[in-house]
Amino acid sequence: MKKLFAITIVCFITSSAQLFSQQAFQSGEWFKFRIHYGMFNASYATLEVTDSQLNDKPVYHVQGRGRSTGLLSLFFKVDDDYQTYIDKRTGKPYKFIRKINEGGYTKDLEIDFDHRDNEAHVLNRKTNTRKTYSVPTNVHDMLSSFYYIRNQIDRDDLKPGEEMRLNMFLDDENVDFKLVFLGREVIRTKFGKVATLKFRPYVLAGRVFKEKESLTFWISDDKNKIPVKIEADLAVGSLDADLEAYKGLKHQFSILIN
Secondary structure (H helix, E strand, O other), X not given: OOOHHHHHHHOOOXXXXXXXXXXXXXXXOEEEEEEXXXXXXXXXXXXXXXXXXXXXXXXXXXXXXXXXXXXXXXXXXXXXXXXXXXXXXXXXXXEEEEEEEEOOEEEEEEEEEEOOOOEEEEEEOOOOEEEEEEOOOOOEOHHHHHHHHHOOOOOOOOOOOOEEEEEEEEOOEEEEEEEEEEEEEEEEEOOEEEEEEEEEEEOOEOOOEOOOOOEEEEEEOOOOOOEEEEEEEEXXXXXXXXXXXXXXXXXXXXXXXX
8 A cells, every 4th residue: 555646656657758749638637536455445546737837937737646535544544745847848847746644654755857967856854855866868757757658659659569668766766667558458437438558567576566567557549648547466455546537638538439
């Protein structure tokens, strides 16, 4: 259960480029996910995009929230807040905020990215310390990665087995993520049947997941490329996340008619 909401975010990572190749989202977009852990309806998570300004630059402000619910919240409380400020032209993050409480495991970090000098300035509010780290070009945080992938996937050219990569800075380290396209699949959702693109990221085994291939996710095979479903085998138990509600999509959500 540790890093529960982070699992929902990290799984959407792909390759990097200089500019957005298309626009899959817009300000006002909002998602709600229902997350199940074993037999429990463990929590809800939301993602919302709004217009904002950061240092006189127009940005997308994205906020992700996750909270435990029901019986699980009585003995394992989850209260997570993730935020990122994304350049509207390049999709690169300027600032990332991670404030979480997951069963007593807490983090309170604020990261400022300097893409000119390839540095990440990290403020740890728990310890009131600041550190600077070198980062590669085109680096992303956990949230900006999700929105970046949606503007980079070329649905027409995807082939099963194709690999994609992205540079990501996570807390205090640079991480090279690899994502593999598994193919197309029609799945059942609460909204009806949805044509999806199926991916599998390769993640570090032992810390959260059972194995390197323990996580699978599906995004809609339309212009939105929104997350529809996630499945993960954790070190203890399993997790499923399903899209529960949405609004403010840039394009019409494609639902298949029987």
